[in-house]
Amino acid sequence: MLHESVFRTMDLPTEDRFEAWTQRVGRTHAPLDLSSDRAADYHAHQRLIELGDVVVWPATFDSLVFRRTPKLVRQSDPEMYHLSLLLQGEAGATWDKQEATYRNSDIHINSSSRSYEIFTGSNPVTIVGVEIPRALVALPDRRADQAVGRPVSGRGGVGALLSQFLAQFVSDTGTYQPQEASLLGTVVADLVTAVFAHVLDADLLMPPETHSRTLVLRIKAFIRRHLGDPELTPDQIAAAHHISRSHLYRLFQADGLSVGAYIREQRLKNARRDLADPALRTMPIHAVAARWGFPRPADFTRAFRTLYGIPPSELRRTGAVGDAVRAGTLR
Incomplete structure (x- = not known):
């Protein structure tokens, strides 16, 4: 199985729960100033799944305000991007005099190198968080930083590929072996890069190998949606993605598979x-x-x-x- 740790505030004395959650989140992403109207008896649950340098963490927690202040950025910056796929609840964020709100299936992007404030609604929220080193997002740093704070829909396009992968992955990690962790981390990094490029309309800046791996993931998602069609053929799949059948075969061969x-x-x-x-x-x-x-x-x-x-x-x-x-x- 993959290396996974679980944290539950309910396993701790009531008076220690919120401080323990603050420390846990600080170690997961970067030091933060947290506050909550539920701090006296805080409920949170987090799974931390390590995929090489990438970390995925599904969590459910009570209402919360996250603040990453300029002082905290100066004191400690692990140079990470964070993405949150919101599965339940509501949230908002402010940064650099800008603001955004998020609903179910939206993806929020922030950076440990920037100050920000994130706040959730009065009800508990459920997210799948992703921590990824800036160096693994295969776009120029200044360009990639422009994606921070922009809402991304997880209901369609490249955002849906990322949200579907994360939701399916965290629902059953027991099928993966430890040696697959780095490969899974590469898949997440490619999808995150594709999301950034989509937000920035910067597809041409992505390395060719990232383009290819993302296209394979998109094709596989198309195939899974059409499995019930007995007439599903390589020609149909290739046409739907505006590539030749021979290109389709090469993509799958590079992945160690045949389309059929x-x-x-x-x-x-x-x-x-x-x-x-x-x-x-x-x-x-x-x-x-x-x-x-x-x-x-x-x-x-x-x-x-x-x-x-x-x-x-x-x-x-x-x-x-x-x-x-x-x-x-x-x-």
Whole structure:
């Protein structure tokens, strides 16, 4: 499993909770001056997931005001960008006589090198935070700094790629191995760079390798949205992204995949999940197969057996999926 630590104020005496949260946030990002009308009995929960030099931290916490003052910047600057994906609640920010508000699925960007004030609403908020060294955002520093404070929608475009990746990642980190941490950190860094470039309309400044990796992520998201279409083809995928089929193949080859294999594995993964879902127990196996792009049951059974070692009927009949997953025989 990835290196992950958990912090809960509820594990501490009431009088120590807010100060402990202040210290925790200061170590996670940079020293901050925090205040809250709930400080007397503060509730916060944070998971800290280390991905090499990048840190991802899902958290839920009571109403709060974060202040990064000029004095604190002078005293300590780890030169980090911070991004917050707001999943629940509301928030606002002020910096350099500017201000912005944020709603669900918006992404906020700030920098440890700038002073700012961030304030949340009266209800608890849930976020996924990202701490990334300035050096890992592959844009010129002065240009990248112009993205600070600008609201980014996580509901569409490149912002959606980042928000979907973060939400899916933090929902199940147990499937990743420690040796994958640096690779996952690179994925996050590429997506953050793409978000910055989108905000600044600076795509041409991104390194070619970042362009390519971001395009692969965008294509994979497109494929996952269209898995139920049995007519999904490389030509259709390439056309939707304004590239040639040969370019599509090269992108996936560089990622160690073939387009067809990726589509097939994603379809089988979703079908396996549905077959193991008690709520879908009455759905016929052929209907599950058709739902994920296998119109011919025999083709589905053969592909499923090849990948997982058992036919779909046996998995559903014996409930073997739980034991198989725990034993590591199902991916």
